[in-house]
Amino acid sequence: MNAFLLAALALVDAAFAGFRAYTGRDGRIRKSKRALLAARRGLAVGAPALLLSAALAVTLLVAAADRGARYAELDAAAHRMLLCYAPYAVIVALSLACYLWGPFRAGTLAVVVGLGPLTLVRPLVVLAGAVAAAWGSLPAASVAVVAAVGVLLVEPFVHRRWYAEPV
Numbered sequence: 001m002n003a004f005l006l007a008a009l010a011l012v013d014a015a016f017a018g019f020r021a022y023t024g025r026d027g028r029i030r031k032s033k034r035a036l037l038a039a040r041r042g043l044a045v046g047a048p049a050l051l052l053s054a055a056l057a058v059t060l061l062v063a064a065a066d067r068g069a070r071y072a073e074l075d076a077a078a079h080r081m082l083l084c085y086a087p088y089a090v091i092v093a094l095s096l097a098c099y100l101w102g103p104f105r106a107g108t109l110a111v112v113v114g115l116g117p118l119t120l121v122r123p124l125v126v127l128a129g130a131v132a133a134a135w136g137s138l139p140a141a142s143v144a145v146v147a148a149v150g151v152l153l154v155e156p157f158v159h160r161r162w163y164a165e166p167v
Contacts, residue, residue, distance in 0.1 A: 002081075005078075006078050006082060010049075010050050010147070010151055011050065014154045015040075016039070018044075018158045019039045020119065020155055021041075021156075022038030038158070041161075041162055046150070049147075049151065049153065052150060053150060056142060057074055073137050073140060074137075074140055076140075077133035077134070077144060080132040081133045094114070095118065099111055
């Protein structure tokens with residue numbers, strides 16, 4: 001269950017990474033279709049990265065002498081990652097909800113106080129989750145590093161591939 005929650009978070013994060021890569025690159029007023037395209041591009045880049053870390057986890061699980069113990073070890077690592085990522089995700093979701101559905105001033109405050117600084121600390125949160133997962137487990141460390149690198153590379157890749165020049 002922990003792995004599925006992490007996968008869902010990673011895919012949502014990939015969509016937002018695609019959106020962030022696009023944001024500010026287009027001066028048009030009506031750009032919701034382009035923002036959705038950017039989110040899909042983030043998903044298209046993030047999904048293979050997620051599959052790579054999942055393939056590594058499955059390989060480690062299949063190659064283990066005691067699969068039950070290895071599964072428990074990887075599941076515990078995923079739980080430790082969720083403990084790092086869940087509070088961050090909840091705060092981002094609340095800030096985003098306030099931005100989308102709150103009054104104009106509250107939405108502006110949510111961006112300035114919430115979404116802006118949270119975007120800056122995102123790499124630190126991702127690394128903290130990877131360190132928490134790796135704590136005391138070498139197999140989990142390898143999966144966590146592959147996953148963290150994949151998550152952190154989505155936005156720069158999408159930015160360089162599709163949005164290097166302003167529209």
